[in-house]
Amino acid sequence: MCGIVGYIGSKQASDVIIDGLEKLEYRGYDSAGVAVVNGDDKISWAKKQGRLSGLEAILAKKPVEGTVGIGHTRWATHGAPSDLNSHPHLNAAETIAVVHNGIIENYMELREMLIAEGYVFKSETDTEVAVHLIDKFYEGDLLTAVYRAVEQFRGAYALGVVSANHPGELVAVRKESPLIVGVGEGEYFIASDVPAILKYTRNVYYLENDEVVYVKDGKLTILDGEQKVIDKELKVVEWDIEAASKGGFDHFMMKEIYDQPQAIHDTLMRRLDEDGMIHLDDIKLTKEDLDGITKMYIVACGTAYHAGLVGKYAIEKLAKVPVEVDIASEFRYSDPFIDEHTMLIVVSQSGETADTLAAMKLAKAKGARVLAITNVVGSSVAREAHDVFYTWAGPEIAVASTKAYTAQMIAFYMIALDFAYKKGTITLEAYHETIKKIEALAPLVQEILADKDEIEKIAMDMKDAQNAFYLGRGVDYTTAREAALKLKEISYIYTEAFAAGELKHGPIALIDQGTPVLCIVTQEALEEKMISNIKEVKARGAFVIAITRKGNTEVAKVADDVIYIPGADDLLMPVLSVIPTQLISYYVSIARGNDVDKPRNLAKSVTVE
Numbered sequence: 324m325c326g327i328v329g330y331i332g333s334k335q336a337s338d339v340i341i342d343g344l345e346k347l348e349y350r351g352y353d354s355a356g357v358a359v360v361n362g363d364d365k366i367s368w369a370k371k372q373g374r375l376s377g378l379e380a381i382l383a384k385k386p387v388e389g390t391v392g393i394g395h396t397r398w399a400t401h402g403a404p405s406d407l408n409s410h411p412h413l414n415a416a417e418t419i420a421v422v423h424n425g426i427i428e429n430y431m432e433l434r435e436m437l438i439a440e441g442y443v444f445k446s447e448t449d450t451e452v453a454v455h456l457i458d459k460f461y462e463g464d465l466l467t468a469v470y471r472a473v474e475q476f477r478g479a480y481a482l483g484v485v486s487a488n489h490p491g492e493l494v495a496v497r498k499e500s501p502l503i504v505g506v507g508e509g510e511y512f513i514a515s516d517v518p519a520i521l522k523y524t525r526n527v528y529y530l531e532n533d534e535v536v537y538v539k540d541g542k543l544t545i546l547d548g549e550q551k552v553i554d555k556e557l558k559v560v561e562w563d564i565e566a567a568s569k570g571g572f573d574h575f576m577m578k579e580i581y582d583q584p585q586a587i588h589d590t591l592m593r594r595l596d597e598d599g600m601i602h603l604d605d606i607k608l609t610k611e612d613l614d615g616i617t618k619m620y621i622v623a624c625g626t627a628y629h630a631g632l633v634g635k636y637a638i639e640k641l642a643k644v645p646v647e648v649d650i651a652s653e654f655r656y657s658d659p660f661i662d663e664h665t666m667l668i669v670v671s672q673s674g675e676t677a678d679t680l681a682a683m684k685l686a687k688a689k690g691a692r693v694l695a696i697t698n699v700v701g702s703s704v705a706r707e708a709h710d711v712f713y714t715w716a717g718p719e720i721a722v723a724s725t726k727a728y729t730a731q732m733i734a735f736y737m738i739a740l741d742f743a744y745k746k747g748t749i750t751l752e753a754y755h756e757t758i759k760k761i762e763a764l765a766p767l768v769q770e771i772l773a774d775k776d777e778i779e780k781i782a783m784d785m786k787d788a789q790n791a792f793y794l795g796r797g798v799d800y801t802t803a804r805e806a807a808l809k810l811k812e813i814s815y816i817y818t819e820a821f822a823a824g825e826l827k828h829g830p831i832a833l834i835d836q837g838t839p840v841l842c843i844v845t846q847e848a849l850e851e852k853m854i855s856n857i858k859e860v861k862a863r864g865a866f867v868i869a870i871t872r873k874g875n876t877e878v879a880k881v882a883d884d885v886i887y888i889p890g891a892d893d894l895l896m897p898v899l900s901v902i903p904t905q906l907i908s909y910y911v912s913i914a915r916g917n918d919v920d921k922p923r924n925l926a927k928s929v930t931v932e
Contacts, residue, residue: 325410325424326396327502328519329483331493331538332510336360336392337382339512341375343519344396348375348921353404355396357382358411358420360490361389365417370409391493393483393513395422403447412451414458415443418487419465421457423450424515425500428478453482465489466537469496470550479677483513495536501675501703504528504536504543506557511538517560518718525560529701558701574919576721576813580905581772584765586716586726587898590733591761593715599755601741606694606710610745616666616692619646622654622682623670626724627731629805630696631670633897634735636798640894641743641757651678655685663690668738671695672719672727674702683707696734698727712738721920723813725905728805729768732898736761760892764899767889771902778903781868781884782910785816785839792833793820793904794860795843796853802843802897806904813912813922823856836864841904844871844878845888845896857881870903 326347330339336359344355355378356370367387371377375396395410411420427433430449433456438444442455456472457465465486473482479499486492495502495513505512505520505527512520513536517527530536533548545553572578594602619638621631628650635646649657651669661667667686671679674697683693683704695708698716705711714730740757743749749757785791791810793803800822807820821830823842834840840860844853857867858881869882872890879885886903890896912919 325422325515326519327393327422327424327481327483327513327515328395329393329422329485329493329495329513330510331391331491332507333390334510335388336390337387337394339523340392340394341379341382342522343512343514344375344394346518346521347515348396353397354406354409355394356409356411356422357387357392357394358413358422358485359387359389359392360485360487361387362490364487366413366420366485366487368411368413368417368420370406370411372404372406372409389490391485391490393420393422393485393493395483408446408448410448410450412446412448412454414454416458419454419457419461420485421450421454422483423453424481424502425479425498427452427476427480429476430478433475453480457484461486463488465492466494466535466550469494470535473498481515489539491540493536493538495530497530497534498532499677499680499703501673502530502536503701504530504545506543509541511543518720521560527558527560527701528555529558529706531706574721574909576723576725576909576919579719579721579726580902580909582717582726583729583902584769584772586714586730587733587765587768588762589715590730591737591758594737595758599758601737601744601758603710603712603738603741606712606738606741608692608694608710608742608745610747612692613642613644613742613746615664616644617664618660619644619666619668620654620659620661620686621646621648621668621670622651622679624651624676624678626728626805626808627670627672627676627679629801629808630728630731630735631668632801632804633732633798634668634670634739636801637735637739637894638742641739641749642746643748644742651676651682654678654682659686661686661689661691665689665691666694667691668694668696669704669708670697670731671702671704672698672716672724672731674699674704676704680704680707694738696731696738698730722922722925723809723908723919728901729898733761733764736895757892760895764891764895767891767899768902771888771899775906778886778906779910781886782907783914784866784868784884785907785911786914788816788837788839790833791816791818791839791841792830793818793841793843794823794826794853794856795820796823796849796856797846798894798897799843799846799849799853799900802900802904803841805901806841806843806908809905809908810911812925813908813917813919814915815917815923816911823853826856826859831859831863834860834863834865838865840865840867841907842867842869842878842882843900843904844869844875845890845900846893848893850875850877854878854881870900
């Protein structure tokens with residue numbers, strides 16, 4: 324997954340592009356580049372392996388000037404990070420430049436065909452195929468050449484194209500990879516995500532698959548795959564650039580951890596009417612619809628998958644419908660039992676996760692009702708689903724998800740309550756009582772954050788660890804899995820989560836003297852069992868850090884360190900228990916000298932399979 328920015332207007336394109344790429348660096352940061360049309364016979368360009376700052380240093384010494392250009396920040400898929408593999412890619416004459424997000428799956432056969440015709444490749448990327456194909460089909464009309472080239476592609480792609488022979492033109496194409504168009508005063512922008520252009524405009528077109536953007540002589544046209552003009556609705560982005568800034572914090576991740584009380588509040592309160600009833604804006608499911616659903620699947624990737632595991636607990640407990648949770652990248656290949664009596668709930672922070680989108684298409688083809696939980700208005704997941712729940716978490720920039728995860732859990736609680744009330748599996752009194760308990764979570768999260776200094780001290784005991792483990796039972800095991808993912812992805816400590824009852828079936832062999840074992844103990848019915856598991860790992864030399872409810876003195880008797888959190892209903896405890904684990908991951912990562920917001924080898928949204 325990569326970040327694309329393009330500009331055409333009266334400003335210096337490279338300034339606008341670099342500014343936009345800074346906002347998209349969470350999408351990829353192993354190299355960056357720009358290409359600008361300036362009226363010369365050739366395109367001016369610069370690109371550099373590494374962080375965006377490396378490219379900025381080059382441009383400071385040797386600017387590329389012009390008012391039309393494209394830029395890119397890369398997350399490598401084809402070819403290792405290098406200057407040569409960096410985008411943009413150019414044809415031999417350096418008159419056409421292309422940036423690309425996605426994967427052209429048939430690039431090898433296209434590459435071989437082009438080599439046979441005399442084209443010379445400088446990189447290992449699939450993207451270079453695109454620029455040479457456009458060159459091959461170019462006969463004086465840039466737009467036609469782009470259309471003819473993309474007809475040859477299989478796979479997912481968003482493209483930005485400029486040409487020295489067409490200094491007043493910008494072409495962009497979307498196919499299964501996010502791309503938006505920003506509309507300013509006499510200027511236009513293309514970008515992979517909204518933050519890149521918010522400094523300049525809030526007026527945005529969200530492109531659909533196979534749509535083509537064509538700007539010529541100051542006029543924007545959006546076309547379909549047959550080159551027919553499309554009349555699209557211009558959307559206005561409601562949030563501003565401040566929501567995507569650090570807000571005085573050292574890192575986006577910490578700022579977003581602190582955003583969680585507000586995200587919980589907004590996700591809930593925006594959907595409560597004056598009578599305290601939930602209204603799920605874009606979910607139009609009646610009692611009759613729900614009575615016809617005999618099975619639900621929840622499908623997602625990474626952190627969103629863990630939110631889905633919490634969702635399973637909530638829906639099964641409250642709405643009494645059997646739920647299976649599956650990883651999106653595996654779902655399609657398991658031949659799932661889907662028919663018109665099935666509901667598929669997909670979860671994606673970005674709304675652009677490639678594997679999740681593929682699962683949706685499979686389910687829809689088999690007649691299932693698809694409900695999407697996403698944070699991004701107008702995203703592909705939102706457009707493809709029958710019903711949509713927006714989490715209102717605001718933009719999340721750090722690669723390691725925090726506030727999106729808590730908002731997704733709140734979404735599941737609300738959906739489960741709505742389904743349960745409509746189906747008659749919960750009384751009105753219990754319905755309102757549960758809503759009040761969810762509403763109380765935001766100040767409880769704030770209470771945990773007030774003790775972050777104590778959590779930081781405990782985290783320092785782990786900074787030199789080579790391995791670490793999380794243990795939990797019931798819904799605490801779900802939190803353990805999310806906590807382990809956070810720690811491994813930003814601290815690079817090998818971390819695994821285990822259902823505590825499985826310890827004796829193999830995993831306990833991994834426990835050695837001093838091994839950090841973090842035990843989540845919030846489920847009252849499972850507390851005694853967890854204490855027994857703590858004793859088991861302690862007997863093997865583990866250093867145990869427990870996360871438990873305030874007042875739980877029994878856990879303190881067996882653990883080396885205890886993080887106390889406020890109590891809530893057992894079903895809602897994952898919202899509280901995950902907060903200390905986010906802080907632990909953050910502080911351990913900082914202590915190890917890592918880049919918290921941009922961990923190695925990772926990007927925010929995975930838009931390729």
